[in-house]
Amino acid sequence: MRVAVFASGSGSNFEAIAKSDELRNLGLEIELLVCDQPQAHVLKRAEKYHIPVFVNRLADYPDRNDYEQAIVDKLKTLKIEYVLLAGYMKVVTKTLLGAYPNRIINIHPSLLPKFSGLEAIERAFAAGDEVTGVTIHYIDEGVDTGPVIKQCKVVRLRNDTEANLEARIHQTEHQMYRQVILDLLNKNNEVAK
Template sequence: MSSDSPSKKQCRVAVLISGSGTNLQALIDAAARDDADFTLSAVISNKPEAYGLTRATEAGIPAAVVDHRDFPNRDTFDRALIEEIDRHNPDLVVLAGFMRILTPEFVRHYSGRLLNIHPSLLPKYQGLHTHQRALEAGDSEHGVTVHFVTEELDGGPAIVQAVVPIEAGDTAEQLAKRVQVQEHVIYPLAVSWFARGRLRMVEDRSELDGELLPRCGKQLAAAD
């Protein structure tokens, strides 16, 4: 029986990036597995120099640039970005280090099918410099959250979190590296849940397998 059955890889995923694309690479690797249930239909960057575009090209994924510097404001940029994304007909849009604040129009257009990953245990430490803020607060644990995107910055319904212990003497850089390892585990996991029809957004909550998840999402201990 053929392993490339047409029933596989039905969920089309567009990935938005701004930089090197390490989470993109984790998704590329996951999509390349024989048992993958999603395919990457496009990688789009707001920066033409982003290394993630090279990763996409090498993996045979259509890559495009919509440079925010070519537009007079966020509204016109986001409309152009929507147009480019929709050309690839994705079922899901994934933000993977996409360093732009999105307009309400953009978020509403993809409501319920727009995911982001944030390096903290949301709702803690929305915004930037999360690792340093966790250390300065004297926290015993830190981590990363995958969530649906809503109009509130880093405030959409949490889907899954990986909890990373903070070790004595940790620097922000050391902590960031350990958190990033977990990013590469839970982002493909959340995308796979969505691709299989197991995950959806219900009002202000995430639902997995027909059950509402806790406000913090499904919590996982850090995987080695």
């Protein structure tokens, strides 16, 4: 299964996927990292795993359609089958969605539909929620509104700081994303038989 991973920041979810021997052994091929931030730490992680990078900034295009079309053109050249969003901080629009219907997966650090959008962990912590979590879903034209693939709860402990809670949410994300990709690989391998 040929995938591209999209990320904008530190890339911990990207690395959790890239370093998994189990996923690689089942046929996961990360052909490309797409990043919209030229200084993002995820670029160093991609270099560590010898994964090609496409840095693509919206500011370099006249509009979002042209920006996404450049990405689609690159993905088509590489015969990408799925797009995995891993901390990609841009809303995906119809240009990319149309090229990969039901094949773009996102991970979000809350139990959607609660705390969709930016700063989900911070907002859940500030609200005093006793339970938050992680959602993995297919994306659609809304913000964090696509069909849910999997959700896991993360309980807020009595003496949690925001940083402690965030660390446990990220740990849950890494395990969940790996499992969702594993399920997808197994499903694709069954279909191929």
